[in-house]
Amino acid sequence: MTTSSAPSAPSAESRRNDAARAEILSRVRGAVTDIAAPFGTRGESPRIEQTSASTEATVELFVENVIDYKARVVRVAHGGQSAAIAEALAGATSVLVPAGLDPAWTADLPDSTQVVQDDALSNDALDAVDAVITSSTVSIATTGTIVLDHGPGQGRRALSLVPDLHVCVVSADQVVHDVPEAVARLRSTVEAADGSGMPRPLTWISGPSATSDIELDRVEGVHGPRTLHVILVEP
Amino acid sequence: MTTTVPRPVAAPTPGPLQRTTPTFVGMPKFPKAAKEALANTQQRRNLAHATGVIRAKRAKVVSELPQWEDLRLAGSAAKDELMTHLAAYLEQLEVNLTRNGAQVHWARDAEEACRIVVELVKAKGADEVVKVKSMATQEIELNEALEAAGINAWETDLAELIVQLGHDRPSHILVPAIHRNRSEIREIFRREMHLVGRPAPEDLTDEPRRLAEAARLHLREKFLRAKVAVSGANFAIADTGTLVVVESEGNGRMCLTLPETLISVVGIEKVLPTWQDLGTFMQLLPRSSTGERMNPYTSMWTGVHPGDGPQEVHVVLIDNGRSHVLADPLGRQALRCIRCSACLNVCPVYERAGGHAYGSVYPGPIGAVLNPQLRGTASEVDASLPFASSLCGACFEACPMRIDIPSLLVHLRAKVVDAKGRNTAEGRAMQVMAWMFGDHRRLEKAQRAATFGGRLLKGRTIHSIPGPFAPWTSARDVPNPPTQSFRQWWDARRSDPSTEKGAGS
Numbered sequence: 001m002t003t004s005s006a007p008s009a010p011s012a013e014s015r016r017n018d019a020a021r022a023e024i025l026s027r028v029r030g031a032v033t034d035i036a037a038p039f040g041t042r043g044e045s046p047r048i049e050q051t052s053a054s055t056e057a058t059v060e061l062f063v064e065n066v067i068d069y070k071a072r073v074v075r076v077a078h079g080g081q082s083a084a085i086a087e088a089l090a091g092a093t094s095v096l097v098p099a100g101l102d103p104a105w106t107a108d109l110p111d112s113t114q115v116v117q118d119d120a121l122s123n124d125a126l127d128a129v130d131a132v133i134t135s136s137t138v139s140i141a142t143t144g145t146i147v148l149d150h151g152p153g154q155g156r157r158a159l160s161l162v163p164d165l166h167v168c169v170v171s172a173d174q175v176v177h178d179v180p181e182a183v184a185r186l187r188s189t190v191e192a193a194d195g196s197g198m199p200r201p202l203t204w205i206s207g208p209s210a211t212s213d214i215e216l217d218r219v220e221g222v223h224g225p226r227t228l229h230v231i232l233v234e235p
Numbered sequence: 236m237t238t239t240v241p242r243p244v245a246a247p248t249p250g251p252l253q254r255t256t257p258t259f260v261g262m263p264k265f266p267k268a269a270k271e272a273l274a275n276t277q278q279r280r281n282l283a284h285a286t287g288v289i290r291a292k293r294a295k296v297v298s299e300l301p302q303w304e305d306l307r308l309a310g311s312a313a314k315d316e317l318m319t320h321l322a323a324y325l326e327q328l329e330v331n332l333t334r335n336g337a338q339v340h341w342a343r344d345a346e347e348a349c350r351i352v353v354e355l356v357k358a359k360g361a362d363e364v365v366k367v368k369s370m371a372t373q374e375i376e377l378n379e380a381l382e383a384a385g386i387n388a389w390e391t392d393l394a395e396l397i398v399q400l401g402h403d404r405p406s407h408i409l410v411p412a413i414h415r416n417r418s419e420i421r422e423i424f425r426r427e428m429h430l431v432g433r434p435a436p437e438d439l440t441d442e443p444r445r446l447a448e449a450a451r452l453h454l455r456e457k458f459l460r461a462k463v464a465v466s467g468a469n470f471a472i473a474d475t476g477t478l479v480v481v482e483s484e485g486n487g488r489m490c491l492t493l494p495e496t497l498i499s500v501v502g503i504e505k506v507l508p509t510w511q512d513l514g515t516f517m518q519l520l521p522r523s524s525t526g527e528r529m530n531p532y533t534s535m536w537t538g539v540h541p542g543d544g545p546q547e548v549h550v551v552l553i554d555n556g557r558s559h560v561l562a563d564p565l566g567r568q569a570l571r572c573i574r575c576s577a578c579l580n581v582c583p584v585y586e587r588a589g590g591h592a593y594g595s596v597y598p599g600p601i602g603a604v605l606n607p608q609l610r611g612t613a614s615e616v617d618a619s620l621p622f623a624s625s626l627c628g629a630c631f632e633a634c635p636m637r638i639d640i641p642s643l644l645v646h647l648r649a650k651v652v653d654a655k656g657r658n659t660a661e662g663r664a665m666q667v668m669a670w671m672f673g674d675h676r677r678l679e680k681a682q683r684a685a686t687f688g689g690r691l692l693k694g695r696t697i698h699s700i701p702g703p704f705a706p707w708t709s710a711r712d713v714p715n716p717p718t719q720s721f722r723q724w725w726d727a728r729r730s731d732p733s734t735e736k737g738a739g740s
Contacts, residue, residue, distance in 0.1 A: 028554075032247060035244075036244050037319050045509055161489065180515070201534070204532065211484045215443065
């Protein structure tokens with residue numbers, strides 16, 4: 001917080017900061033004196049987006065685009081989550097389960113899979129876990145993007161980052177067609193107008209981590225989860 | 236609607252220029268550096284391959300969006316709105332950041348920005364930071380400042396890692412190691428990784444997958460233990476106080492999430508007026524930059540999120556010459572730049588000369604218009620940059636922010652020439668030209684002399700000429716004068732009765 005309201009004498013650093021701030025603001029005001037436009041007259045910024053022929057077409061496009069990123073997609077009917085999750089986790093010896101995740105989803109996990117709860121795990125402890133299961137908040141068809149807002153069932157950001165396998169459950173009714181619609185839906189999350197009182201961070205995920213830094217040759221899997229396994233739940 | 240009284244219009248006052256950082260002081264002018272780069276066959280081959288691949292990818296994903304032009308217009312309008320009211324949007328951003336627990340710092344120039352960051356890191360007692368790829372921190376040479384203070388700055392983007400381990404300079408905005416091929420990268424990893432952390436695997440090959448894995452293993456321990464991270468931001472949204480980092484590898488997420496303290500260095504032109512504008516920019520940036528529908532990872536944070544990620548969040552807003560650029564009514568559009576690098580990938584000059592010849596962290600067409608505006612044209616390299624172009628216009632076509640780079644280049648050329656005055660070879664030549672074109676008899680005389688020269692040459696080519704025009708021919712042949720001027724042909728045609736009749740029938 002700034003110290004402007006503090007009654008004691010401001011520190012040298014806060015005096016420097018105030019001076020720099022005043023100077024920069026004065027410079028940028030002085031640099032545009034040739035433009036006579038009053039502030040606040042810009043209307044709402046335009047929302048340019050593609051529309052969909054049908055909900056089915058939107059979901060199909062989403063699946064196509066996620067697969068294009070070399071992520072795995074499994075489509076299940078409602079109620080089929082736990083079996084699909086167990087199958088996705090075959091081979092993982094431990095799995096992180098964020099608080100608030102539907103307990104029914106982990107019902108089919110074999111006893112050999114260690115279920116790890118996040119009680120403020122250290123970075124090293126997270127690194128020792130093989131996989132993570134999360135839900136998601138909204139997805140975008142035109143770009144094959146899944147957005148986490150790290151609310152209940154999604155966990156803090158580190159959970160879906162450090163383990164090497166991310167199993168992510170997307171509900172078909174969360175898939176919107178284009179980017180602007182997703183941005184509009186997410187506004188309440190960053191503005192904390194959703195009643196939580198605090199804005200939430202967002203992570204947009206489009207396929208597994210990747211790099212094209214070597215001769216522009218795309219390689220999937222660098223620091224983030226090298227495998228992204230999407231379970232799409234349809235009604 | 237109420238009528239608003241327009242503000243009185245006055246000539247803008249430019250802020251101070253950016254000081255050239257030590258790395259680029261005394262850089263030779265572009266043609267000299269480019270000539271040296273052209274001799275590097277390996278680099279030219281790497282660049283031609285890489286830019287070719289990315290051009291094709293971009294073209295494909297851009298063609299999927301029928302409203303691409305509307306998106307470009309909306310994006311540039313949002314940035315123009317920002318520039319017009321930059322002070323108001325910066326104040327709004329500051330309010331929203333502090334309300335959500337972030338601490339905002341203001342830096343007039345590179346030195347001030349570096350001092351702020353070094354002090355913040357020292358206050359945490361850290362002797363290392365992990366870094367997300369950031370043009371702003373390169374511009375201010377933050378790594379050098381941190382190292383001088385005894386703090387290791389680990390670059391974590393794969394290409395930045397290659398550049399850092401290779402004691403090299405970035406040559407591309409998006410793919411800083413674009414000038415390196417796979418076998419060069421393997422050599423750098425084998426030679427250097429063990430000096431700064433986990434060594435490269437013994438059996439490392441030059442396969443991109445293996446090289447990426449080596450980077451994953453090498454950086455993992457640094458991500459897990461780092462207490463402080465330094466990033467830039469692609470966007471800082473004024474009406475919510477949200478910062479956005481767009482990336483691919485997950486190194487960004489690691490830095491933005493795992494450490495306890497996060498310091499983001501953000502140019503004042505990176506602000507977006509509203510959250511809704513993000514819908515436009517998240518369509519424009521990935522497609523223009525990596526040629527993907529969307530980049531693998533985008534992180535957005537709004538101040539401090541209790542229990543999730545860094546609990547101490549700093550934002551350093553830097554001017555460093557931007558308020559100077561802002562005062563040029565034509566030149567200010569260069570501040571719309573979102574550092575996508577589409578203009579580099581389509582530029583025939585960049586593809587051949589590479590990024591180092593531009594003498595700045597901003598290479599290519601955008602660098603040619605940004606550097607001379609940020610730093611002025613007093614140095615050899617900055618005065619030569621507006622001429623480092625054939626004005627083909629491909630950069631404008633590719634720019635998602637519709638920055639009219641060719642017009643800006645011409646605008647800046649005029650400034651460079653004006654600054655030099657008329658008493659140069661070019662200036663004197665232009666005076667002679669003006670005198671000659673001023674009277675048709677003088678022009679005809681000159682043309683008769685030229686066509687006589689053309690007849691003498693008989694189709695042979697002049698590759699170079701001596702004297703003050705020699706530099707012009709160092710990169711071109713002299714076009715042969717025609718054997719007949721248009722006026723001579725016209726006169727001959729009119730006096731020839733056969734052509735007169737032919738024209739009428």
